[in-house]
Amino acid sequence: MPAVSTLKGVGPQLSKRLEKLQIREVADLLFHLPLRYQDKTKIAPISSLQPGDERLIEGVIQGCAVRFGKRRSLLCTIAGQNSTLTIRLFHFNKQQQIALKEGTSVRCFGEIRRGPSGLEMVHPEYRIIHPDRPAPELEKNLTPIYPATDGVRQRTLLSITTQALVRALPLVVELLPDISPLQHMPSLQVALQTLHRPTAETLAALPLCRERIAFEELLAHHLSLQQLRGHYRQDHAFALSTERRVVDSFIEQLPFSLTNAQQRAISEIFLDLQQPHPMQRLLQGDVGSGKTIVAICAALHVTESGFQTALMAPTELLARQHHNNICSLLEPLDISTGFLSGSMNTKDRAEVTDKVISGKTSIVVGTHALFQKTIQFRNLALIIIDEQHRFGVGQRQALQQKGVDEITSPHQLIMTATPIPRTLAMTFYADLDSTVIDELPPGRTPIKTVTIPEFRRDEVLERVHANCKQGRQAYWVCPLIEESEVLQCQAASESAKEIQQRFPDLSVGLVHGRMPPAEKDKVMGNFHKGDVHILVATTVIEVGVDVPNASLMIIENAERLGLSQLHQLRGRVGRGAIASSCLLMYRAPLSKIATERLQTIRESSDGFEIARKDLEMRGPGELLGRRQTGTPQLRMADLVRDQHLIPMVEDIARQMLQNSPQDKITRLIKRWIPDAERYRSTG
Known part of the structure; x- marks a missing residue:
């Protein structure tokens, strides 16, 4: 297909700008579809x-x-x-x-x-x-409005798309199979022509044409991930033994019993670890469901088999807490663990790195620093990634390439406390097997959630004081005010100072993202021990922090946060038998969406229902984290609106993988995901 520069009016500068929109060839313009339409066909009173x-x-x-x-x-x-x-x-x-x-x-x-x-x-x-x-x-027809970028005007896109419809549309090949479930849909050429230039006669067909294109896009994403899954299956991995004496001994000495869901998750993971190809498993569990214990059992099984485990967390605070918990739990077993982060000094870093390379360290915990080129492992057999929605496919694969050699890839266990709605899982995680821990440990009391306007701040402060005087502890969270970590930390610092001045009889600690790691660790350690009554923090405590004596959570400006983030923060309390509460302070007036969001979090404690609602209200970009790298973005499909298509997408993908020529599948994937090859396994 000819380059877009062959079109009239497209010079070198415009070609470069169009490349930002992934428009390189004339045919790419056909799949650069309108976001919406303007109706200039009639005058409104x-x-x-x-x-x-x-x-x-x-x-x-x-x-x-x-x-x-x-x-x-x-x-x-x-x-x-x-x-x-x-x-x-x-x-x-x-x-x-x-x-x-x-x-x-x-x-x-x-x-x-x-x-x-x-x-x-x-x-x-x-x-x-x-x-x-x-x-x-x-105007005789609706006016399409296209996704644009700096220096590319709508008038330009309209002009070059008109040329593309004449030159490239007749050459577009139908790649969907000719089977009965798809017979009701228009052809690809008809759908594209209608979406780009709807007329009064074709206006009624717009929804079905949009659905036809959305279906093909979802199918391309699903096929891409299924092929990625197939590549994983062709890779070689260490097949671990069925022996689990050390793991069983560890479970027996725990001061609590594992839930049935945890035991089922361990069994599924151990079965994967015994296979000669790398495990690719997503471990989902609501806040406090006990995913970490399951992960430790997996790491222990790898250690027992003579290999190494790497556990990666998105923040240094969470990584350090994981390391401390693992050290504490495994202390009786005399298993060597290490910690790596970007903020470590050269001497400490070199010491840990040497032990990892020599194999003396069996389990290493850290942040993104784990997959830097300077870090090598002796016999890495398992990678555990916490909070997968913070990492992209590219980062996952960078760590996977830390295998022993070019032939052997490590197993991967990917954990998330942000439950993933099925529509999202099918589109972005179809390369993974899924395990859900759908049961909370016994003895945990429900968290009472209430909303309260900001002008009642004094009442809230008095409640916090009374709570702490009863021997309990509290979190006071100051979320992001603007897209500025400096302002966020400043707000938290001012709140901590204000609360300490008001209650000199209490100890107030402060944790935020710009503090030195050692200082954060010290404050968190004092909070764990009970020496700090009130922990004022930014959203760095969103995941992982576990203090059973903390029974009160205050979230300022709660209307600014998404549902899943509010649910994660709320999950820092209610981690023991103590009756716990979460107070969501908001600044009036609330928008309609903010009102709905706060009502949902107040009425529901089901993480999957909250995640589904969050997807509906904010979209997958927000739920996954917009800075995630390696997550292909949907152009036409909408995961909420088009979720009814997903069963048919899965069914037809299965049929195509069995019956369609590989070339046809590859062309369909490339049509919608030009960079799909970047996310294939290289092992």
Whole structure:
């Protein structure tokens, strides 16, 4: 297929900009589909307008004047159909002032907003209707609005897409199998033509055409991950023995019994570890379900078999806590463990690295530092990744390549306390087997969750004081105020200072992301021991922190956080038999979405239901973490709207992998995921 630079009006500079949109060939434009449409085919009565509408209106200017306030603006009142609308221009010149005079007829298109004196349009598209000329014709079709980037205008995309529809659309090949479940869908060529240039006649077919394209995109992602899964199966891994005397002895000496769900998870993982190909298993469990013990059992089994385990966590605080817990639990067994992070000094780092290379250290815990090129293992057989949604496919594979040689790959166990809705799992984790710990340990009391407005802060502080005077402890969380870690840490520092001044009889600790690791460890250690009554923190304590005596959680500006993050933070309390509470302080007025979010977290403690709702409200990018690398983004499909397609996607993917030529599958994947090869196993 010819390069996009062969199109009229596309020079070297525009080609470079289009590459940011993954548009390199003419055919790529066909799959760069509109986000939405503007309807300029009819004129809406001004009396029918509602805030949020995007409409074409026509009327006569009743008055126009420059207003001076915080910003200078030109305001014109448009009258029509016994109603008026204000047009507001912040950027205007003398010619516009002259042209937009009283008595002039205009046609405007834009979004309707609620202004100081009624409905208004800010910087609409407008055309003056001259009385001595015919009125401009209305558009015959909807106007597509495409995803764009800096320096690429909608007019340009419209022009080059029109050329692509003529040149490339007739050459597009149908890659879906000709089977009955797909017979009701339009052909690919019809779907693309309709979505790019819908007419009055094809308008009704838009939903089905969009569904046809969404289905193919979901299918491409699913096939890509299934093929990745197949590559894993072809890799070689250490097949561990069935012997588990050390593991059974460890479980027996625990001061509690494992739940049935934990035992089932251990059995599934051990069965995987006995296979000659690498395990790729996702271990899901709600907050406090006991995933860490399951992971330790897996690491212990690897150690018993004579190999090494690496456990990677997303933050140094969580990694250090994992290391401390593992050391404490395995102390009677005399098993060597190590810790690695980017903040360690050269001497300590070299000492740990030498023990890892020699094989003296059986279990090493750390952050991203674990998969740097300078770190080598003697016989790495298992990688455990905590909080998978913080890591991308690329990072997972970088660590997997730490195997003994180019032939042998380590097993992988991927843990998450953010339950993943099935629609998300199918699209982003279909290369993994899944185990769910769907049972909480006995003896844990439900957490009472309440919402409270910020103006009642003094009442909340008094409740925290009373709680601590009864021998309990509390968290006070200051979430992100802006996209600035500095401001976040500053807010937490000020809150800690204020609380300490108010309650000099209590000990207040502070933890945030910019503190030196040793200082954080010291504060956390004192909180664990009970020497600190109130721990003021940023969201660094979102996962992993386990203090059974902490029974009260306060979250400031709770309306700013997503559901899954609120659920994770809430899970820091209620970790023992003590009745626990979570107070969500919010700043009024709340938006509709924030109100719904706080209501959901207040009424539900089911992590999977909360994650499903979070996906519905915020989308997969937010739920997974937008900075995650290696997660392919969906262009047309929507995981909430299109979840009904997923069973058919799985079924047809299975049929294609069994019956379709490999070339056809590869072309389908490349059509939607040009970089799919980057996420294949290289072992």
